[in-house]
Amino acid sequence: MNAREQWVALGTIVRREVMRILRIWGQTLMPPAITMTLYFLIFGTLIGSRIGTLHGYTYMQYITPGLVMMSVITNSYGNITSSFFGAKFGRYVEEMLVSPMPPLVILGGYVTGAVLRGLLVGAIVLALSLFFTHLTVVNPWVTASSVLLASVVFSLAGFINAVYARKFDDIALVPTFVLTPLTYLGGVFYSVDQLPEPWRGISHANPILYMVSAFRDGMLGAGDIALGPAYAVMLGLMLVLGWVAITLLRRGVGLRS
Amino acid sequence: MTSAPALDIRDLRKTYPNGVEALKGITLTVEAGDLFALLGPNGAGKSTLIGILSSLVNASGGEARVFGVPVHARRSEAMALIGLVPQELNLNQFERPLDICINQAGFYGIPRRVAGERAEKYLRELKLWDKAEHSARMLSGGMKRRLMIARAMMNEPRLLILDEPTAGVDIEIRRSMWQFVQGINRAGTTVILTTHYLEEAESLCRNIAIIDHGRIVEHTTMRALLAKLDVETFVLDLAAHCPDALPAPEGIALRRIDEHTVEAELPRGRDLNGLFAALSAAGIAVRSMRTKSNRLEELFVRLTGPGKEAA
Incomplete structure:
Protein backbone atom coordinates (compact mmCIF):
# COMPACT_ATOMS: atom_id res chain seq x y z
CA MET A 1 0.00 0.00 0.00
CA ASN A 2 1.32 3.43 -0.82
CA ALA A 3 1.10 6.34 1.62
CA ARG A 4 -2.14 7.71 0.14
CA GLU A 5 -3.84 4.31 0.41
CA GLN A 6 -2.64 3.98 3.99
CA TRP A 7 -4.22 7.36 4.82
CA VAL A 8 -7.51 6.18 3.29
CA ALA A 9 -7.33 2.99 5.37
CA LEU A 10 -6.50 4.91 8.56
CA GLY A 11 -9.36 7.32 7.90
CA THR A 12 -11.72 4.38 7.38
CA ILE A 13 -10.95 2.89 10.79
CA VAL A 14 -11.17 6.26 12.53
CA ARG A 15 -14.46 7.07 10.81
CA ARG A 16 -15.86 3.68 11.75
CA GLU A 17 -14.79 4.19 15.37
CA VAL A 18 -16.32 7.67 15.55
CA MET A 19 -19.57 6.40 14.01
CA ARG A 20 -19.64 3.66 16.62
CA ILE A 21 -19.10 6.14 19.47
CA LEU A 22 -21.90 8.37 18.19
CA ARG A 23 -24.24 5.46 17.36
CA ILE A 24 -24.11 4.17 20.93
CA TRP A 25 -23.78 7.59 22.61
CA GLY A 26 -25.98 6.35 25.44
CA GLN A 27 -23.19 3.93 26.38
CA THR A 28 -20.16 6.00 25.39
CA LEU A 29 -20.90 9.67 26.17
CA MET A 30 -23.84 9.79 28.54
CA PRO A 31 -22.60 7.64 31.49
CA PRO A 32 -19.38 9.62 32.15
CA ALA A 33 -21.36 12.87 31.95
CA ILE A 34 -23.81 11.63 34.59
CA THR A 35 -21.11 10.10 36.82
CA MET A 36 -18.94 13.22 36.75
CA THR A 37 -21.92 15.49 37.42
CA LEU A 38 -22.54 13.43 40.57
CA TYR A 39 -18.85 13.78 41.55
CA PHE A 40 -19.08 17.55 41.08
CA LEU A 41 -22.26 17.69 43.15
CA ILE A 42 -21.14 15.44 46.00
CA PHE A 43 -17.38 15.96 46.26
CA GLY A 44 -17.22 19.45 44.86
CA THR A 45 -20.29 21.21 46.17
CA LEU A 46 -21.50 19.27 49.23
CA ILE A 47 -18.27 17.94 50.76
CA GLY A 48 -15.81 20.28 49.04
CA SER A 49 -17.37 23.39 50.62
CA ARG A 50 -16.30 22.06 54.03
CA ILE A 51 -12.73 21.20 53.01
CA GLY A 52 -11.33 24.62 52.34
CA THR A 53 -8.55 25.30 49.82
CA LEU A 54 -5.76 23.20 48.34
CA HIS A 55 -2.73 24.93 46.84
CA GLY A 56 -4.82 28.12 46.95
CA TYR A 57 -7.77 26.71 44.95
CA THR A 58 -11.21 25.66 46.16
CA TYR A 59 -11.62 21.90 46.45
CA MET A 60 -14.00 21.96 43.49
CA GLN A 61 -11.43 23.77 41.32
CA TYR A 62 -8.70 21.41 42.54
CA ILE A 63 -10.46 18.16 41.70
CA THR A 64 -11.87 19.26 38.33
CA PRO A 65 -8.64 18.60 36.33
CA GLY A 66 -8.35 15.21 38.08
CA LEU A 67 -11.92 14.26 37.21
CA VAL A 68 -11.42 15.33 33.58
CA MET A 69 -8.24 13.25 33.38
CA MET A 70 -9.98 10.31 35.04
CA SER A 71 -12.73 10.48 32.41
CA VAL A 72 -10.24 10.70 29.57
CA ILE A 73 -8.22 7.73 30.83
CA THR A 74 -11.16 5.41 31.52
CA ASN A 75 -12.95 6.26 28.28
CA SER A 76 -9.87 5.92 26.08
CA TYR A 77 -9.12 2.57 27.67
CA GLY A 78 -12.74 1.41 27.59
CA ASN A 79 -13.28 2.41 23.98
CA ILE A 80 -10.41 0.47 22.52
CA THR A 81 -10.94 -2.64 24.65
CA SER A 82 -14.64 -2.92 23.84
CA SER A 83 -14.26 -2.01 20.17
CA PHE A 84 -11.24 -4.16 19.34
CA PHE A 85 -12.31 -7.10 21.48
CA GLY A 86 -15.81 -6.82 19.97
CA ALA A 87 -14.23 -7.06 16.51
CA LYS A 88 -12.28 -10.14 17.65
CA PHE A 89 -15.29 -11.72 19.28
CA GLY A 90 -17.52 -11.09 16.26
CA ARG A 91 -14.64 -12.15 13.98
CA TYR A 92 -14.99 -9.04 11.83
CA VAL A 93 -11.45 -8.11 12.82
CA GLU A 94 -10.67 -10.51 9.94
CA GLU A 95 -11.91 -7.80 7.55
CA MET A 96 -8.77 -5.87 8.47
CA LEU A 97 -6.42 -8.82 8.91
CA VAL A 98 -7.01 -10.10 5.35
CA SER A 99 -6.55 -6.61 3.89
CA PRO A 100 -3.17 -5.19 2.84
CA MET A 101 -3.20 -2.72 5.75
CA PRO A 102 0.07 -2.72 7.70
CA PRO A 103 -0.24 -3.32 11.48
CA LEU A 104 0.75 0.28 12.25
CA VAL A 105 -2.30 1.60 10.37
CA ILE A 106 -4.64 -0.75 12.26
CA LEU A 107 -3.13 0.27 15.59
CA GLY A 108 -3.11 3.95 14.62
CA GLY A 109 -6.77 3.83 13.61
CA TYR A 110 -7.95 2.22 16.83
CA VAL A 111 -5.78 4.46 19.03
CA THR A 112 -7.03 7.57 17.24
CA GLY A 113 -10.62 6.45 17.73
CA ALA A 114 -10.02 5.82 21.43
CA VAL A 115 -8.24 9.16 21.89
CA LEU A 116 -11.10 10.98 20.16
CA ARG A 117 -13.61 9.42 22.54
CA GLY A 118 -11.41 10.19 25.53
CA LEU A 119 -11.03 13.82 24.49
CA LEU A 120 -14.71 14.17 23.61
CA VAL A 121 -15.74 12.86 27.03
CA GLY A 122 -13.06 15.07 28.64
CA ALA A 123 -14.52 18.11 26.86
CA ILE A 124 -18.04 17.20 28.01
CA VAL A 125 -16.89 16.81 31.61
CA LEU A 126 -14.96 20.07 31.45
CA ALA A 127 -18.02 21.84 30.08
CA LEU A 128 -20.18 20.37 32.86
CA SER A 129 -17.68 21.53 35.49
CA LEU A 130 -18.28 25.12 34.42
CA PHE A 131 -21.79 24.84 35.92
CA PHE A 132 -20.14 24.30 39.31
CA THR A 133 -16.94 26.34 39.33
CA HIS A 134 -14.77 28.85 37.53
CA LEU A 135 -11.70 27.45 35.77
CA THR A 136 -8.56 28.93 34.24
CA VAL A 137 -5.98 27.41 31.94
CA VAL A 138 -2.54 28.59 33.01
CA ASN A 139 -0.60 26.77 30.31
CA PRO A 140 -2.65 25.55 27.31
CA TRP A 141 0.26 23.59 25.80
CA VAL A 142 0.90 21.59 28.95
CA THR A 143 -2.84 21.07 29.38
CA ALA A 144 -3.35 19.83 25.82
CA SER A 145 -0.19 17.74 25.53
CA SER A 146 -0.62 16.01 28.90
CA VAL A 147 -4.22 15.01 28.25
CA LEU A 148 -3.30 13.81 24.76
CA LEU A 149 -0.34 11.76 26.00
CA ALA A 150 -2.37 10.21 28.81
CA SER A 151 -5.10 9.28 26.37
CA VAL A 152 -2.63 7.68 23.95
CA VAL A 153 -0.92 5.75 26.77
CA PHE A 154 -4.18 4.25 28.02
CA SER A 155 -5.46 3.59 24.51
CA LEU A 156 -2.33 1.52 23.87
CA ALA A 157 -2.73 -0.26 27.22
CA GLY A 158 -6.36 -1.02 26.35
CA PHE A 159 -5.35 -2.36 22.96
CA ILE A 160 -2.89 -4.78 24.57
CA ASN A 161 -5.62 -5.88 27.00
CA ALA A 162 -8.00 -6.50 24.07
CA VAL A 163 -5.37 -8.50 22.14
CA TYR A 164 -4.91 -10.90 25.04
CA ALA A 165 -8.58 -11.03 26.05
CA ARG A 166 -10.42 -14.26 25.26
CA LYS A 167 -13.75 -13.39 26.88
CA PHE A 168 -15.60 -10.25 27.93
CA ASP A 169 -14.55 -10.79 31.56
CA ASP A 170 -10.94 -10.29 30.50
CA ILE A 171 -11.61 -6.72 29.37
CA ALA A 172 -13.47 -5.90 32.59
CA LEU A 173 -10.80 -7.21 34.97
CA VAL A 174 -8.11 -4.61 34.33
CA PRO A 175 -10.40 -1.54 34.59
CA THR A 176 -11.97 -2.89 37.78
CA PHE A 177 -8.94 -4.16 39.64
CA VAL A 178 -6.11 -2.03 38.23
CA LEU A 179 -7.30 1.11 36.48
CA THR A 180 -9.93 2.30 38.96
CA PRO A 181 -7.72 1.87 42.09
CA LEU A 182 -4.77 3.55 40.36
CA THR A 183 -6.97 6.44 39.27
CA TYR A 184 -8.45 6.98 42.73
CA LEU A 185 -4.99 6.78 44.27
CA GLY A 186 -3.44 8.96 41.57
CA GLY A 187 -4.12 12.32 43.16
CA VAL A 188 -7.50 12.97 41.56
CA PHE A 189 -9.14 13.88 44.89
CA TYR A 190 -6.13 15.00 46.92
CA SER A 191 -2.57 16.25 46.71
CA VAL A 192 0.05 13.58 47.39
CA ASP A 193 1.87 16.20 49.45
CA GLN A 194 -0.86 15.60 52.05
CA LEU A 195 0.07 11.92 52.36
CA PRO A 196 2.45 10.68 55.05
CA GLU A 197 5.40 8.50 54.17
CA PRO A 198 5.60 5.76 52.99
CA TRP A 199 2.33 6.40 51.07
CA ARG A 200 3.69 9.52 49.44
CA GLY A 201 6.70 7.58 48.09
CA ILE A 202 4.57 4.63 47.04
CA SER A 203 2.24 6.98 45.16
CA HIS A 204 5.15 7.93 42.90
CA ALA A 205 5.04 4.41 41.43
CA ASN A 206 1.55 5.16 40.10
CA PRO A 207 1.80 6.47 36.51
CA ILE A 208 -1.61 8.13 36.72
CA LEU A 209 -0.25 10.50 39.38
CA TYR A 210 2.14 11.99 36.79
CA MET A 211 -0.66 12.46 34.26
CA VAL A 212 -3.08 14.06 36.69
CA SER A 213 -0.31 16.25 38.07
CA ALA A 214 0.82 17.49 34.64
CA PHE A 215 -2.75 18.20 33.56
CA ARG A 216 -3.50 20.03 36.83
CA ASP A 217 -0.24 21.96 36.42
CA GLY A 218 -1.36 23.01 32.93
CA MET A 219 -4.77 24.14 34.12
CA LEU A 220 -4.10 25.53 37.59
CA GLY A 221 -0.31 25.69 37.86
CA ALA A 222 -0.56 23.42 40.90
CA GLY A 223 0.96 20.04 40.14
CA ASP A 224 2.45 17.61 42.66
CA ILE A 225 5.25 16.49 40.33
CA ALA A 226 7.65 18.57 38.24
CA LEU A 227 6.77 18.62 34.55
CA GLY A 228 10.07 17.01 33.46
CA PRO A 229 9.53 13.69 35.27
CA ALA A 230 5.83 13.76 34.40
CA TYR A 231 6.53 14.02 30.65
CA ALA A 232 9.33 11.46 30.92
CA VAL A 233 6.92 8.94 32.46
CA MET A 234 4.18 9.63 29.89
CA LEU A 235 6.51 9.54 26.88
CA GLY A 236 8.32 6.48 28.21
CA LEU A 237 5.07 4.59 28.75
CA MET A 238 3.82 5.60 25.32
CA LEU A 239 6.95 4.27 23.62
CA VAL A 240 7.04 1.00 25.58
CA LEU A 241 3.32 0.25 25.22
CA GLY A 242 3.39 1.30 21.56
CA TRP A 243 6.25 -1.09 20.90
CA VAL A 244 4.47 -3.94 22.71
CA ALA A 245 1.20 -3.28 20.88
CA ILE A 246 2.73 -3.16 17.41
CA THR A 247 4.83 -6.26 18.11
CA LEU A 248 1.73 -8.19 19.20
CA LEU A 249 -0.12 -7.08 16.10
CA ARG A 250 2.78 -7.96 13.77
CA ARG A 251 3.08 -11.41 15.32
CA GLY A 252 -0.69 -11.86 15.22
CA VAL A 253 -0.89 -12.79 18.90
CA GLY A 254 -4.50 -13.64 19.70
CA LEU A 255 -5.45 -12.86 16.10
CA ARG A 256 -3.71 -15.26 13.74
CA SER A 257 -3.12 -18.96 14.41
CA MET B 1 4.15 -11.50 -13.67
CA THR B 2 1.05 -11.89 -15.84
CA SER B 3 2.05 -15.44 -16.80
CA ALA B 4 2.36 -16.52 -13.17
CA PRO B 5 -0.32 -18.93 -11.98
CA ALA B 6 -3.05 -17.50 -9.79
CA LEU B 7 -1.92 -19.79 -7.03
CA ASP B 8 1.31 -21.68 -6.69
CA ILE B 9 1.74 -23.69 -3.49
CA ARG B 10 4.90 -25.66 -2.72
CA ASP B 11 5.19 -28.14 0.14
CA LEU B 12 2.92 -26.10 2.39
CA ARG B 13 2.81 -27.36 5.97
CA LYS B 14 0.96 -26.38 9.10
CA THR B 15 1.30 -27.86 12.55
CA TYR B 16 -0.79 -26.18 15.25
CA PRO B 17 0.67 -25.59 18.74
CA ASN B 18 -1.44 -28.49 20.06
CA GLY B 19 0.47 -30.82 17.71
CA VAL B 20 -2.27 -31.28 15.12
CA GLU B 21 -0.66 -31.53 11.69
CA ALA B 22 -3.31 -29.90 9.50
CA LEU B 23 -1.26 -29.69 6.29
CA LYS B 24 1.40 -32.27 5.52
CA GLY B 25 3.18 -30.75 2.55
CA ILE B 26 0.68 -29.56 -0.02
CA THR B 27 1.75 -28.73 -3.55
CA LEU B 28 -0.89 -27.25 -5.81
CA THR B 29 -1.18 -24.95 -8.81
CA VAL B 30 -4.25 -23.03 -9.93
CA GLU B 31 -3.96 -21.32 -13.29
CA ALA B 32 -5.10 -17.74 -13.83
CA GLY B 33 -8.72 -17.56 -14.96
CA ASP B 34 -9.62 -20.96 -13.58
CA LEU B 35 -12.73 -21.84 -11.63
CA PHE B 36 -11.22 -24.37 -9.28
CA ALA B 37 -12.85 -26.71 -6.77
CA LEU B 38 -11.12 -27.65 -3.55
CA LEU B 39 -12.93 -30.53 -1.95
CA GLY B 40 -12.35 -32.54 1.17
CA PRO B 41 -14.19 -33.90 4.17
CA ASN B 42 -14.49 -31.91 7.39
CA GLY B 43 -11.11 -31.50 9.05
CA ALA B 44 -9.19 -32.32 5.88
CA GLY B 45 -7.25 -29.04 5.97
CA LYS B 46 -9.21 -26.88 3.51
CA SER B 47 -9.85 -24.02 5.91
CA THR B 48 -6.26 -24.11 7.18
CA LEU B 49 -5.04 -23.84 3.58
CA ILE B 50 -7.39 -20.91 2.93
CA GLY B 51 -6.34 -19.37 6.24
CA ILE B 52 -2.69 -19.42 5.14
CA LEU B 53 -3.55 -17.92 1.74
CA SER B 54 -5.46 -15.09 3.42
CA SER B 55 -2.72 -14.62 6.08
CA LEU B 56 -5.02 -15.53 8.97
CA VAL B 57 -2.94 -18.64 9.64
CA ASN B 58 0.85 -18.73 9.72
CA ALA B 59 2.36 -21.61 7.75
CA SER B 60 4.88 -23.89 9.48
CA GLY B 61 6.76 -24.52 6.23
CA GLY B 62 6.63 -24.27 2.46
CA GLU B 63 5.52 -21.35 0.35
CA ALA B 64 2.39 -20.00 -1.29
CA ARG B 65 2.44 -17.46 -4.11
CA VAL B 66 -0.51 -15.53 -5.49
CA PHE B 67 0.15 -14.40 -9.07
CA GLY B 68 3.83 -14.84 -8.29
CA VAL B 69 3.73 -12.79 -5.06
CA PRO B 70 4.82 -14.73 -1.95
CA VAL B 71 2.06 -14.50 0.64
CA HIS B 72 4.34 -14.50 3.67
CA ALA B 73 7.24 -12.38 2.44
CA ARG B 74 5.12 -9.76 0.63
CA ARG B 75 1.86 -10.04 2.55
CA SER B 76 0.49 -6.61 1.75
CA GLU B 77 0.96 -7.01 -2.03
CA ALA B 78 -0.47 -10.52 -1.98
CA MET B 79 -3.52 -9.54 0.07
CA ALA B 80 -4.37 -6.78 -2.40
CA LEU B 81 -4.86 -9.52 -5.03
CA ILE B 82 -7.18 -11.71 -2.96
CA GLY B 83 -10.83 -11.55 -1.95
CA LEU B 84 -12.00 -13.94 0.76
CA VAL B 85 -15.46 -15.23 1.58
CA PRO B 86 -14.92 -17.20 4.77
CA GLN B 87 -16.91 -20.20 5.90
CA GLU B 88 -17.98 -18.61 9.21
CA LEU B 89 -20.03 -15.41 9.26
CA ASN B 90 -17.72 -12.57 10.23
CA LEU B 91 -19.85 -9.49 9.70
CA ASN B 92 -20.28 -6.62 12.12
CA GLN B 93 -23.96 -7.22 12.79
CA PHE B 94 -24.50 -3.63 13.93
CA GLU B 95 -23.36 -2.03 10.69
CA ARG B 96 -25.32 -1.52 7.50
CA PRO B 97 -24.40 -3.59 4.42
CA LEU B 98 -23.51 -0.38 2.56
CA ASP B 99 -21.09 0.68 5.32
CA ILE B 100 -19.63 -2.82 5.59
CA CYS B 101 -18.77 -2.77 1.88
CA ILE B 102 -17.48 0.81 1.83
CA ASN B 103 -15.34 0.20 4.92
CA GLN B 104 -13.89 -2.96 3.40
CA ALA B 105 -12.85 -0.98 0.34
CA GLY B 106 -11.31 1.61 2.66
CA PHE B 107 -9.14 -1.06 4.26
CA TYR B 108 -7.65 -1.60 0.79
CA GLY B 109 -7.01 2.13 0.38
CA ILE B 110 -9.84 2.62 -2.12
CA PRO B 111 -11.23 6.18 -1.95
CA ARG B 112 -14.72 6.58 -0.56
CA ARG B 113 -16.29 7.78 -3.82
CA VAL B 114 -15.06 4.74 -5.76
CA ALA B 115 -16.00 2.50 -2.82
CA GLY B 116 -19.56 3.84 -2.87
CA GLU B 117 -19.93 3.11 -6.59
CA ARG B 118 -18.57 -0.42 -6.19
CA ALA B 119 -20.73 -1.11 -3.16
CA GLU B 120 -23.84 -0.18 -5.13
CA LYS B 121 -22.71 -2.29 -8.10
CA TYR B 122 -22.07 -5.47 -6.13
CA LEU B 123 -24.98 -5.09 -3.73
CA ARG B 124 -27.26 -4.70 -6.75
CA GLU B 125 -25.72 -7.70 -8.53
CA LEU B 126 -26.20 -9.81 -5.43
CA LYS B 127 -29.77 -8.52 -4.99
CA LEU B 128 -29.05 -6.76 -1.70
CA TRP B 129 -29.38 -3.13 -2.73
CA ASP B 130 -32.83 -2.79 -1.17
CA LYS B 131 -31.27 -3.93 2.15
CA ALA B 132 -28.20 -1.70 1.85
CA GLU B 133 -29.25 0.63 4.64
CA HIS B 134 -30.74 -1.97 6.98
CA SER B 135 -28.78 -3.32 9.92
CA ALA B 136 -26.81 -6.42 8.94
CA ARG B 137 -28.33 -8.37 11.81
CA MET B 138 -31.74 -8.04 10.16
CA LEU B 139 -30.60 -9.97 7.07
CA SER B 140 -31.43 -13.63 6.52
CA GLY B 141 -28.67 -16.25 6.48
CA GLY B 142 -28.61 -16.32 2.68
CA MET B 143 -28.43 -12.53 2.50
CA LYS B 144 -25.51 -12.48 4.93
CA ARG B 145 -23.66 -14.97 2.73
CA ARG B 146 -24.28 -12.81 -0.33
CA LEU B 147 -23.18 -9.75 1.62
CA MET B 148 -19.87 -11.47 2.39
CA ILE B 149 -19.42 -12.07 -1.35
CA ALA B 150 -20.17 -8.41 -2.12
CA ARG B 151 -17.71 -7.39 0.59
CA ALA B 152 -15.01 -9.67 -0.85
CA MET B 153 -15.49 -8.06 -4.28
CA MET B 154 -14.86 -4.52 -3.07
CA ASN B 155 -11.14 -4.63 -3.95
CA GLU B 156 -12.04 -6.33 -7.26
CA PRO B 157 -9.63 -9.18 -6.50
CA ARG B 158 -7.81 -11.18 -9.15
CA LEU B 159 -8.30 -14.27 -7.00
CA LEU B 160 -11.57 -14.85 -5.17
CA ILE B 161 -11.60 -17.60 -2.54
CA LEU B 162 -15.02 -18.88 -1.50
CA ASP B 163 -15.01 -21.20 1.49
CA GLU B 164 -18.33 -23.05 1.40
CA PRO B 165 -20.28 -19.96 0.30
CA THR B 166 -23.56 -21.77 -0.22
CA ALA B 167 -23.66 -23.72 3.06
CA GLY B 168 -27.18 -23.59 4.45
CA VAL B 169 -28.50 -21.55 1.53
CA ASP B 170 -31.69 -22.57 -0.30
CA ILE B 171 -31.42 -23.83 -3.86
CA GLU B 172 -32.78 -20.68 -5.51
CA ILE B 173 -30.27 -18.38 -3.82
CA ARG B 174 -27.55 -20.98 -4.37
CA ARG B 175 -28.20 -20.90 -8.12
CA SER B 176 -28.14 -17.10 -8.20
CA MET B 177 -24.81 -17.21 -6.36
CA TRP B 178 -23.50 -19.71 -8.92
CA GLN B 179 -24.49 -17.34 -11.72
CA PHE B 180 -22.68 -14.48 -10.02
CA VAL B 181 -19.53 -16.57 -9.52
CA GLN B 182 -19.60 -17.78 -13.13
CA GLY B 183 -20.06 -14.17 -14.28
CA ILE B 184 -17.06 -12.81 -12.43
CA ASN B 185 -15.00 -15.80 -13.55
CA ARG B 186 -15.91 -15.09 -17.19
CA ALA B 187 -14.86 -11.49 -16.57
CA GLY B 188 -11.38 -12.73 -15.62
CA THR B 189 -11.39 -13.35 -11.87
CA THR B 190 -9.83 -16.64 -10.83
CA VAL B 191 -12.13 -18.44 -8.40
CA ILE B 192 -11.29 -21.13 -5.84
CA LEU B 193 -14.35 -22.74 -4.35
CA THR B 194 -14.64 -25.16 -1.49
CA THR B 195 -17.99 -26.83 -1.06
CA HIS B 196 -19.73 -29.84 0.38
CA TYR B 197 -22.27 -29.76 -2.45
CA LEU B 198 -20.48 -31.97 -4.93
CA GLU B 199 -22.90 -31.19 -7.73
CA GLU B 200 -21.90 -27.55 -7.22
CA ALA B 201 -18.26 -28.35 -7.90
CA GLU B 202 -19.19 -30.64 -10.78
CA SER B 203 -21.36 -28.08 -12.54
CA LEU B 204 -19.22 -24.99 -11.89
CA CYS B 205 -15.58 -25.98 -11.84
CA ARG B 206 -13.12 -26.95 -14.56
CA ASN B 207 -10.34 -28.22 -12.32
CA ILE B 208 -10.38 -29.87 -8.95
CA ALA B 209 -8.19 -30.90 -6.06
CA ILE B 210 -9.29 -33.22 -3.30
CA ILE B 211 -7.61 -32.79 0.05
CA ASP B 212 -7.74 -35.36 2.80
CA HIS B 213 -5.87 -35.60 6.10
CA GLY B 214 -3.69 -32.66 5.10
CA ARG B 215 -2.60 -34.06 1.73
CA ILE B 216 -3.74 -33.59 -1.84
CA VAL B 217 -5.10 -36.98 -2.91
CA GLU B 218 -6.28 -35.87 -6.36
CA HIS B 219 -5.45 -32.86 -8.53
CA THR B 220 -6.78 -32.95 -12.05
CA THR B 221 -9.42 -31.63 -14.43
CA MET B 222 -13.05 -32.25 -13.60
CA ARG B 223 -13.42 -34.04 -16.95
CA ALA B 224 -10.49 -36.36 -16.24
CA LEU B 225 -11.73 -37.06 -12.75
CA LEU B 226 -15.22 -37.95 -13.91
CA ALA B 227 -13.74 -40.09 -16.70
CA LYS B 228 -12.25 -42.24 -13.96
CA LEU B 229 -15.75 -43.38 -13.33
Missing part, protein backbone atom coordinates in the same frame (compact mmCIF):
# COMPACT_ATOMS: atom_id res chain seq x y z
CA ASP B 230 -15.35 -46.07 -15.96
CA VAL B 231 -17.66 -48.43 -14.15
CA GLU B 232 -21.34 -48.27 -13.38
CA THR B 233 -23.03 -49.83 -10.41
CA PHE B 234 -26.58 -51.17 -10.41
CA VAL B 235 -28.63 -52.23 -7.42
CA LEU B 236 -30.79 -55.29 -8.10
CA ASP B 237 -33.81 -56.15 -5.95
CA LEU B 238 -34.39 -59.90 -6.04
CA ALA B 239 -37.73 -61.69 -6.17
CA ALA B 240 -36.52 -64.38 -3.73
CA HIS B 241 -33.77 -64.91 -1.17
CA CYS B 242 -30.32 -64.33 -2.50
CA PRO B 243 -28.26 -67.53 -2.59
CA ASP B 244 -24.96 -67.59 -0.73
CA ALA B 245 -23.02 -68.36 -3.88
CA LEU B 246 -23.44 -65.80 -6.65
CA PRO B 247 -22.52 -66.44 -10.28
CA ALA B 248 -19.35 -64.83 -11.61
CA PRO B 249 -20.03 -63.62 -15.17
CA GLU B 250 -16.91 -62.40 -16.98
CA GLY B 251 -16.06 -58.73 -16.34
CA ILE B 252 -18.93 -58.23 -13.90
CA ALA B 253 -18.54 -58.05 -10.14
CA LEU B 254 -21.55 -59.16 -8.13
CA ARG B 255 -21.83 -58.36 -4.42
CA ARG B 256 -24.44 -59.60 -2.01
CA ILE B 257 -25.77 -56.63 0.00
CA ASP B 258 -28.50 -58.42 1.94
CA GLU B 259 -30.80 -61.39 1.41
CA HIS B 260 -32.88 -59.54 -1.20
CA THR B 261 -30.32 -57.17 -2.72
CA VAL B 262 -27.31 -57.57 -4.97
CA GLU B 263 -25.00 -54.94 -6.44
CA ALA B 264 -23.52 -55.39 -9.90
CA GLU B 265 -20.51 -53.39 -11.05
CA LEU B 266 -19.66 -53.49 -14.74
CA PRO B 267 -17.73 -51.41 -17.28
CA ARG B 268 -19.53 -48.28 -18.47
CA GLY B 269 -21.42 -48.88 -21.75
CA ARG B 270 -21.39 -52.66 -21.55
CA ASP B 271 -24.74 -54.33 -22.28
CA LEU B 272 -26.60 -56.00 -19.46
CA ASN B 273 -27.57 -59.18 -21.32
CA GLY B 274 -24.64 -61.15 -19.91
CA LEU B 275 -25.55 -60.12 -16.39
CA PHE B 276 -29.15 -61.20 -16.70
CA ALA B 277 -28.19 -64.42 -18.49
CA ALA B 278 -25.87 -65.38 -15.62
CA LEU B 279 -28.44 -64.51 -12.98
CA SER B 280 -31.11 -66.45 -14.87
CA ALA B 281 -28.86 -69.49 -15.16
CA ALA B 282 -28.29 -69.37 -11.39
CA GLY B 283 -32.03 -69.27 -10.80
CA ILE B 284 -32.00 -65.72 -9.49
CA ALA B 285 -35.02 -63.63 -10.51
CA VAL B 286 -34.68 -59.84 -10.55
CA ARG B 287 -37.77 -57.87 -9.58
CA SER B 288 -36.41 -54.33 -10.14
CA MET B 289 -33.16 -52.48 -10.82
CA ARG B 290 -31.81 -48.95 -10.25
CA THR B 291 -28.56 -47.11 -10.88
CA LYS B 292 -26.51 -46.47 -7.77
CA SER B 293 -25.68 -42.77 -7.25
CA ASN B 294 -22.17 -42.18 -8.45
CA ARG B 295 -20.17 -39.55 -10.31
CA LEU B 296 -18.29 -37.15 -8.11
CA GLU B 297 -19.78 -38.27 -4.85
CA GLU B 298 -18.71 -41.84 -5.47
CA LEU B 299 -15.20 -40.75 -6.40
CA PHE B 300 -15.02 -38.51 -3.37
CA VAL B 301 -15.93 -41.37 -1.06
CA ARG B 302 -13.45 -43.64 -2.78
CA LEU B 303 -10.63 -41.11 -2.42
CA THR B 304 -11.33 -39.95 1.10
CA GLY B 305 -13.24 -42.80 2.70
CA PRO B 306 -12.17 -45.06 5.57
CA GLY B 307 -8.85 -46.77 5.03
CA LYS B 308 -7.47 -43.85 3.03
CA GLU B 309 -5.74 -42.22 5.99
CA ALA B 310 -2.33 -41.02 4.98
CA ALA B 311 0.63 -41.68 7.21
